[in-house]
Amino acid sequence: MSEEREDPNNNKEDVKENRRNFLKNVGIAGASTLMLGSGSATASADPPNPDAEITAAEWFQGHFVLMSEEDKKKAIERLEKRYTAKYGKKTTVSDAPALDGVLFGYALNIAKCIGCRRCVHACVKENNQSRDNPVIQWIQVMKIPKGNFSFSADKLKKGYPKTSAMGDYGVQVGGNAYTPVGGLSTEEAQNYYPADEKVPDKNYFYVPVQCQQCEKPPCVKACPVRATFRDLNGVVVIDYNWCIGCRMCQLACPYGARRFNWGEPNLPQEEMNPKTHYFGNRPRMRGVMEKCTFCLQRTREGRNPACLEACPVGARKFGNLLDPESDIRKIIATKKVFRFKESMSTYPKFFYFIG
Amino acid sequence: MRNTDKSKRAFFTKAAAAVGFVAAADHVANLISEHSDSIAEINNNSAHDANARTTLLQKKKMTLMTDDEKQQMLDEILNFHDKNHA
Numbered sequence: 001m002s003e004e005r006e007d008p009n010n011n012k013e014d015v016k017e018n019r020r021n022f023l024k025n026v027g028i029a030g031a032s033t034l035m036l037g038s039g040s041a042t043a044s045a046d047p048p049n050p051d052a053e054i055t056a057a058e059w060f061q062g063h064f065v066l067m068s069e070e071d072k073k074k075a076i077e078r079l080e081k082r083y084t085a086k087y088g089k090k091t092t093v094s095d096a097p098a099l100d101g102v103l104f105g106y107a108l109n110i111a112k113c114i115g116c117r118r119c120v121h122a123c124v125k126e127n128n129q130s131r132d133n134p135v136i137q138w139i140q141v142m143k144i145p146k147g148n149f150s151f152s153a154d155k156l157k158k159g160y161p162k163t164s165a166m167g168d169y170g171v172q173v174g175g176n177a178y179t180p181v182g183g184l185s186t187e188e189a190q191n192y193y194p195a196d197e198k199v200p201d202k203n204y205f206y207v208p209v210q211c212q213q214c215e216k217p218p219c220v221k222a223c224p225v226r227a228t229f230r231d232l233n234g235v236v237v238i239d240y241n242w243c244i245g246c247r248m249c250q251l252a253c254p255y256g257a258r259r260f261n262w263g264e265p266n267l268p269q270e271e272m273n274p275k276t277h278y279f280g281n282r283p284r285m286r287g288v289m290e291k292c293t294f295c296l297q298r299t300r301e302g303r304n305p306a307c308l309e310a311c312p313v314g315a316r317k318f319g320n321l322l323d324p325e326s327d328i329r330k331i332i333a334t335k336k337v338f339r340f341k342e343s344m345s346t347y348p349k350f351f352y353f354i355g
Numbered sequence: 356m357r358n359t360d361k362s363k364r365a366f367f368t369k370a371a372a373a374v375g376f377v378a379a380a381d382h383v384a385n386l387i388s389e390h391s392d393s394i395a396e397i398n399n400n401s402a403h404d405a406n407a408r409t410t411l412l413q414k415k416k417m418t419l420m421t422d423d424e425k426q427q428m429l430d431e432i433l434n435f436h437d438k439n440h441a
Contacts, residue, residue, distance in 0.1 A: 103432075103433070103436050133394045133397060133398060134397050134398055134400075134401035135401070136401075140408065140412070142412060183416055183417055183418040183419055184416070184417040185415075185416050185417075186412055186413050186414070186415040186416065186417070187413060187414075188413070189412065189413050191405075191408070191409045191412060191413075192405070192409070207417075209412060215431075215432045215435050215436065216435065234436060250404075254411075255411075255412075256407070256408035256411045256412055259404070260400075260404060262396075262397045262400040262401050262404075263394070263397035321429070321432065321433065321436075322433070322436075329429075332425055332429055333425070336419055337419070337420050337425055338417040338418065338419055338420070339417065339418060339420055339428070340415055340416070340417055341415070341416040341417065341418045347428065347431055347432050347435065349432065352417060
């Protein structure tokens, strides 16, 4: 005690020294941990990342739609360079704009579909989907017992949407307002029937489900960063580089049409489709959403989606809803068309029909 | 002299805290990355998504539309499109 009193300055110096040493040690320990951490991360990855520079540039990239033409060009060049190096083949990334005066619609004939899943495989191939670990498929074929279908032809012309002075709210009144004219329940549907199963089974309907390209898409409303939006052709697209992977859109989609990349997609070099579009089939990365885009890399060039071309029975029809003479408009006008009951307010542009 | 000491101390404290924080963040990131990188984990998560999809789709009902319903739906789609993209 007396010593302390006698030499207070000495004691202060000791405390200072101790603190300095402590801080120095903490600093050294932190830096060592940092270096070790980075070292272990580098050591655990096989080779050093060859396109680290590109990755960094992409990290600071903005929303594609809001970019200047010059920035878009640079972004496309970066991606082409990366994909060409990664997949060992010359890869193009198009940014072809949506077509003028076109609103895409799709119709699928349930009576014709045989459940062969050729559409699924064509889609996987065209759109560079992950082959395994995880398997990602944008189209899912439901196998539904025929007993789930009911139909009453005499009610087909009854009932009408009510119009009031306040506006048309689409309220169904009249003959079949409370007892639907017919329908198809998906209860007991099998979504993952075996790949080697003989199809079609005469006791079942096959209903492929993919993104319905809603005119009022709930997924777009749910996206907190507007990474997903509807393009001029009515197709809901995703800027994969802007997507933050929060999966809100997946929760919002009433059709289960969106897929999340839990891991780095597994796309073999030899199977990669090198003709890609920025918003379409370019290879995705881990942690982002993906979904059907009606093959916009094809449709923006006036071609049909791959699933339609692969269908061996012609169950799929695609066209412009703005053209009254198109196949799709004629189907809607003349065939028996189904809609998903719970989803009227989303206004899907994917229709199911029979006849 | 005292002021210089204080500012030095403050600087070292902040520097040490920053280095420590970055190191901890890096360590946590590595742990998370290792965790979700495992194939089993990826497949588990994907399977979970697929089950959720199945459950969702098995609750659906597709209803046949009357001619008026079809027309109304088409009008709504076209009007909405015109309104937004005209």
